[in-house]
Amino acid sequence: MVRLLIEPVLNGIVYGLLLFMLSSGVTLIFSMMGVVNFAHASFYMLGAYFAYQISSAVGFWPALVLAPICAGILGAALERWGLRGVRQHGHVAEMLFTFSFVLIIQEAVQLIWGRVAVPYAIPEELSFSISAGVGINYPVYRLFMVGISVGMFAALLLLITKTRIGIIVQASLTHPEMVGFLGHNVPKVFTFVFGFGCGLAGLAGVIGGNMFSTDPGMAHALGAIAFVVVVVGGLGSLGGALIASLLIGLLQNVSISVDGSLADLFRLANIQVGTTGPIAELMHLSLNRVAPLLPYLLMVVILAVRPRGLLGRRI
């Protein structure tokens, strides 16, 4: 019984932390700049493809460092020479602009690397499993991923609260004019933040690309879930994003392991649910079949009950 629960929980945490790496960038960019970066998942995809390209040339470890930096630089460039000019036209214009990146990056990736998945693989040094007790062998790469995510979160927290640049960034959020009057280059700060956020997405891509698949559909696959995390956790809250990602990761993994349905639950209380009638189908739907749907259901519930998200600020 314990064994049956350990693996889904571990996998849920791993998946949740990957989601966190991805969504932390969106939250960061929104809380600092008020821009919803639709292209965030595209930078995740770019991070994976860059990592594939770089690791084919010089190996995985340089790619781990270089690919996020490349993604970050690209993001910063897009902000400096694109988004900055659009900002004066309002939030909707900014969002549409980031949306255009989605389409451009999608096609560019297909033009450069083709439409089929590329063989970006986990490095040899990390492709073994270690014993996690109770007869479970857990892949080391996933533990490595947990390490990177936790390290990233810690570094982010330190950066924002303890460093000078972090304090300037925090101040620019609420008092951009004042920060400008004090002599700081606020637009430059915004460029840095956008680039940094995209770099975080790129880092998620480096890790996720070889764990899963690196193909042109990957942005589309994870993009929606990243926004669910941000909505559930609260736009603008890093802590909220962490909690929401873990929650969704666990929800998905544990529910897939559950073969029961609502009807089974009622049977435990000795209530027989009929097999005909309008809601019978719903009652007999087993949890593992609806598992992929659950994060979206959670988002609907959150929007209905607490629209600002778990830890979000007042909208």
Next chain:
Amino acid sequence: MLHRSRCWSVVVWLFMAAVHPAVAQDTIRIAFVDPLSGPIAILGTRALKHFQFLADRINSMGGIDGKKLQIDAFDNEGSPERSLILLKQIIDSNIRYITQGGSTPVAYALSDAVTKHNRRNPDKSVLFLGWGNTDPGLTNEKCTFWHFRFDAEINMRTKALTDYMASLPKIKKVYLLNPDYSSGIQVERIATEMLRAKRPDVEIVGSERIPLGKIQDFTPYVAKIQASGADSVITMNYGPDMILFAKAAKQGNLNATLYTFFGGYPGIPAAVGESGKGLIFLSEWHSNLGIPEFEQLSKDYEKRYGEDFFHWKIALTLYMLSKAMTEAKSVDPLKVAYALEGLRYETPVGEAWMRKEDHQIIEPLFISVLTDGQKFDIDHTGLGLKTLRKVTARDAEVATTCKMERPAH
């Protein structure tokens, strides 16, 4: 006034008749309708290359009774609605043959539309050559005289695979993991029935339906399969689902052997790499059958396109069409259809025939394993397919419920 406008209309009419894209009388045009853009474009572009390659090959050997084959490509973007609009264009262009594969809803839409059109316009009939749709309904409850299927349908494939699995005493516990749509549910149902009938001692320890193309992380599914104690998994997952599942299975150290319908498709070995080794694949062809004619085909195709030759079923489509047209001494769809049904064709791996009752091809099938050290590899991965069992056409055949209405000869 009236005289002048009538004069002009005659001039215009003559002009249009003169510049009408009239194709030479000795060209047989086949309209290719499949996605050539969008997320599943790879399906269409790969098939189109096969069609063009094989049509050129036929033409270089004298064509069909001296007539040249011409493939006209139409991009349906994967949509049934768009396909029907294209069908109208194709009919208006006076093209009498249409081919499509890889999408069940499009196939049904076209099959239905072609049948209705031919009923109302018998003198402008169109023949639908299905090169790659495996949904059984097309040659069962929805069978029609004007549709021919050149691809072994999914029940035939499931039978061949389960026959093979039933013959292996080491298989004791089977898990079924399939996408939640028509073909996946069909495989789940038929495989369960067939295994129970052939090997009552084999235990079906679990069966799971996953939403098509939506799951990124297959780890929980792999964990479930591992927990069930299964030694074999039957899956008709394709594309990204197959890639992600195979990778997750390797990462999760899954002890079970994967018996797949799509594991050896180009693109999959490239993406799964070493994780794919040991994967079992059911197909109508693979590059290591050891036949010189096939090897030449593979080499020539690779030289021209830099990719692996794969769709032998497209070669069968064109070769059998060619034979039917030659025998019928006509390119009229009605006569060709009558020649095509019941047609026997000697392939390099054994006899195949187009079954008369339902226009389903009955052909040999192969069960192979993805492993190293083979003469031809897939996607330059160093891994290639090796035959474990050949299933003759006779053994691959399954019954049909088709009650076909035939037009007058």
